[in-house]
Amino acid sequence: MSGGNLLSVEEAPKQDVPNPPAAASEKPKPSLKGLMIAVLVGSVLLALIFMLGWLPRHQRSQETRAAARSEVSALAPVDVVKVKRSPFVSHLLLPGDITPLIEAPIYARASGYVIKRYVDIGDKVAANELMATIDAPDLDQQVAQGRAGVSQARQQLGQAQATLEQSQAQLELAKVTWDRYATLVTKGAVSRQDADQQKSNYDTSAAVVNANKANVRASQDNVESAQANLDRLISLQSFKEIRAPFAGVVTQRNIDVGSYVATNGSQSGTTSFSASLSLGSNGSAGQNSNLFSVAQIKTLRILIQVPQSDAPNVRVGQPADIAVAEFRNRSFPGRVTRTANSLDPTSRTLLTEVQVDNSTETLLPGMYATVQFSSPRTDPPFLVPGESLITRADGAFVAVLETPKGRKENQEEDQAKASGQDLREQPKEVHLQKVLVGRDYGTNIEILSGLSGWEYVVANPSDEVYEGALVLPTSASKDQAGKSH
Secondary structure (H helix, E strand, C coil): CHHHHHHHHHCHHHCCCCCCCHHHCCCCCCCHHHHHHHHHHHHHHHHHHHHHHHHHHHHHHHHHHHHHHHHHHHCEEECEEECEECCCEEEEEEEEEEEEEEEEEECCCCCEEEEEECCCCCCEECCCCEEEEEECHHHHHHHHHHHHHHHHHHHHHHHHHHHHHHHHHHHHHHHHHHHHHHHHHHHCCCCHHHHHHHHHHHHHHHHHHHHHHHHHHHHHHHHHHHHHHHHHHHHHHHCCEEECCCCEEEEEECCCCCCEECCCCCEECCCCCCCCCCECCCCCECCCCCCEEEEEEEEEEEEEEEECCCHHHCCCCCEEEEEECCEEEEEEEEEEEEEEEEECCCCCEEEEEEEEECCCCCCCCCCEEEEEEEEECCCCCEEEEHHHCEEECCEEEEEEEECCCCCCCCHHHHHHHCCCCCCCCCCEEEEEEEEEEEEECCCEEEEEECCCCCCEEECCCCCCCCCCCEEEECCCCCCCCCCCC
16 A cells, blocks of 8 residues: 555656646735835934934034124124215205395585485485485585686686787787897998897797796686686585485485584484494494485395305306295296306305396395205216215225125125115125215215215214224115205
């Protein structure tokens, strides 16, 4: 049996054994739980690796930021402003006093008492209008004496002329006699002595005629002198009538009826209506005080002093606007009529006259006014705050903020700031830029050269602002540079 069994065993491979199923040859699929465990383990490993690399870096970054904040907090904070352009229309505002176009004080040229006064302050007068009359008896007597002197001089002239005619007749007779004797003496009819005597008579008569001619000329001069003196007295007598020199308004009246006036300008017993006239304790006005003042106020003028920096922009015929505090919402058009064409060496200003029409008599002489000139500019200068200017012995400077890396390497970056980006609160380096100062507006000042327009400047530099200093801009976005006036 055992052999039979062995035979059966050895013959077994020869039998057809069926193939195992396909599922038995493949590996079993991992389950969902195992997959989740693997993902979780991988995530933990990645997180552990990230933490090991990020935490030190984050810590170093925090330390760097803390150090930077500490450094920034230690920097001096400064207020900075962006450089601005001045307006293309320049406005110049200058003060001035309004004065009449024509104003004349009227003084006495005849001594006497005022017997009649026809006008008072505020009255309008026409040219040559009678304003007052003076009684001057002394002057009247001088005129009468002058007339008598002219009459006497004319009588003396008549006598001199008659004497001259008589001497001329005697000269003619002497000449005829001498001519006869000159002929007779050549023929021996008369003696030489008689001929010489007639010649002497002729010469004497000629000398008398010349002397009488001189007397006539002297008498004529006396007549002219007496007549000139009479004319002078008559002219002075006409000043007994005080007349207006031109059409205008009476702005002062310092006399009244009964007041005594003298040719030296002294007056007594006057009633002053002039603010500028001070009376003494005796009620008399001081010497050289005028009787009246007349002003032409239809056209007024304003005299102003233009600074040297603006003098080239002022031209004859240029329009101007006049403003008066009493008329807040109104301006009066004026025009430059003349300039001195020369600067005052003391004040370095140009004396300029502006005339304004005052047909309505709204403006009054003596008012304080401001005159504004407007002139276009093709290339206006830059504006910076007035407090930003640093004045030294070697010139004027402004503190410009730049990046600490260097001006040349970072000029493009600084110019990019000027394109609209504000400076952030980051450390900046100070560069003292030399500038040429122009017009000073008080709060702002013009810079003619030294700036390009992209700069930020320190608004109010202190001792901590110097060349190369690191500062912290705190108000770069504020536009403190205002417009020009």
